Structure formats: C-alpha cells, structure tokens
Amino acid sequence: MLSDLSVSDSAVLKSIGVDFGATSIKIGVCRGIEVIDRAEPLLTLSYDSPLAIIDAMCYAIESLRANHLDIAAIGLGMPGWVDFHRGVLYQLTNVPVWDHELPVCELMSARLGLPVTMDNDANCMAYAEWKMGAGRGMESLLSLTLGTGVGGGLVLCNQMLRGRSVSSGELGMTSIDYKGKVGPFGNRGAIEEYIGNNEMAADAQARYAAIGVEKSLEDCTPYKLELDARAGDAIAQQIYIDFAEKLACLIMNMMYALAPEAVIIGGGIAKANDLLFEPLDAFLKQQLFPVHYASLKVMPAQFGTDSGMIGAALMALDESR
Secondary structure (H helix, E strand, O other), X not given: OOOOOOHHHHHHOEEEEEEEOOOEEEEEEEEOOEEEEEOOOEEHHHOOOHHHHHHHHXXXXXXXXXXXXXXXXXXXXXXXXXXXXXXXXXXXXXXXXXXXXXXXXXXXXXXXXXXXXXXXXXXXXXXXXXXXXXXXXXXXXXXXXXXXXXXXXXXXXXXXXXXXXXXXXXXXXXXXXXXXXXOOOOOEOEOHHHXXXXXXXXXXXXXXXXXXXXXXHHHHOHHHHHHHHHOOOHHHHHHHHHHHHHHHHHHHHHHHHHOOOEXXXXXXXXXXXXXXXXXXXXXXXXXXXXXXXXXXEEEEOOOHHHHHHHHHHHHHHHHHO
C-alpha cells in the first residue's frame, strides 16, 4: 500500500476531485480540505454515452488546469460498481446510458497526462472523514451517506475495506427484515428501501393522508419534515424517530460484526442533528452490549456536500505517491 500524505503535503499540494451524482457532476480544485476553485456543474443526464460524459469531464478539468498548472493528480468518486485497482467502472445504476464497463482511469489519464484514481463515491466520503475529518486519527470507522439511497464506506485496521470483487461497503443493500421489501437484486428487507429520502417522503405523505391532511411529496422532504417537527408536528417528529430506529438496526448489525470506533453520518438528513442523533443514541443503547455502546462514537460528517469531492482528491494524491 502506498504511503499516506503528510499533513503538510496535503495542505500544499493541489489535486482535482470529481463528485459524480445522478443529477450533476461537481468538479473542483482541492488543497487539503479546501475547495479553492470549481467548474460549472455538468448535468449528468444531458449526455448520450459514457464516452460523451468522460469527454465533458476532461474538458472541465482542462479548463480548471489552465488556472492551476500545479495539479498533481485527479480523483473520481463514482456512484456505482467501481474496480478501484483496475480503474474500471462497470455500471452506473442511475445513469441509463452507462450500462457497460469502461477503463475510465486509463482513458482520462491518457488524455490529461496525470494519474487518475477512481473509487465509489461513498468510499470517497469515508476517506475524507478518515483522513482529515470527524474520523481523523481513528483506525476503524463506518461512514454512512444518507440521501436518495444509503451509501457506506468502511475503514478497518487503518485501511479502506474494499473486499472481494471490490464491492464491500454496500450497506444500503443489507437487510433489516428477512421478509421485508424486495431490493433491486432480490434482497429482502434492504434498508435502502426504508430510509431513502423518497421512502421517507412517501411514508410521511401516507401518514398525513390517513388523518385527512393532503401534502405533496415536495412538502415531505427531510428538511421540511425537520421544520415541521421543530414546530411541534407529531407526525413529523415520529417520522424522525422511526427513521432513527431503522438506522439503529443497521448500525447495531455493523457493531456486532465489525465493532468500528465510530459511525460517521453524512447526507442531508444528518443536518437535522438532535432530531436524528438523540433517538438514534437511545435505540443503540437499548440494542448494544454495554461495552459496544460505551466505546462507540456516532457523529455527523464534517465535510457536508463537498465530502465526496474532497475525499476523491485526497485519495488521488495519496495513491499517486
């Protein structure tokens, strides 16, 4: 394994991070944990092929490099099945045109003349938090990204855990109910089917409808439910409690299997702070062996919406050495 960057190296060297989302692709120049320049976001679904997407990313990166001639490496965080070691992206679930594998790192490195590293976007968030964020100095942690789905990244024994077929950490696919909802691969009870943003909104909408209150899905986003909960709305408050109970089941399973030092939670819903973290702590206390509970830290991610970009850039620097 390549040696990690020192703190002084990370504070001085520049790299480019790419945070590839289902809606937009964010590209920025990073120096340590600071994003010092950004390209205009690319609209993910406006391209008709993987090669067109790669060409657009390269063009944006070349535009940034015109003002930053000392870029050392490029890192890509991709929301799909990534072979980190080979630099191959197999498929992007939420990008229909990307339905076959391509050697992305090889193609982009040949055009840009710089080393290119690629990993799953949830791993990139975990990397940022482990190296320079909430989990800095820890030897083991679990990182969760809560959004449309549930992304996961695992650090064990001071290494990113990527596993056989480079596919570990897909925690959104793990089950909390063996007779539950069917996931995308036939996996019953996949937690992503219960606590994604869309599922949360649909649950809230149905509960309001049951008492004769009509609300649109747009009125039931995590942020709007947070506002309603803080204003005393009992349904919104219960939605957060139930969300925390389901999330606690996933964390409980990971604690008994892996016993990480910390669970770091990112994504929009983590911004609800006490509404999420207080009931989550109570459920974990009920379900964990006292030694596990006493040694576990559960905390929000430090780097918000830029965590994937920062993590990809840091990882690229580290691997380029």
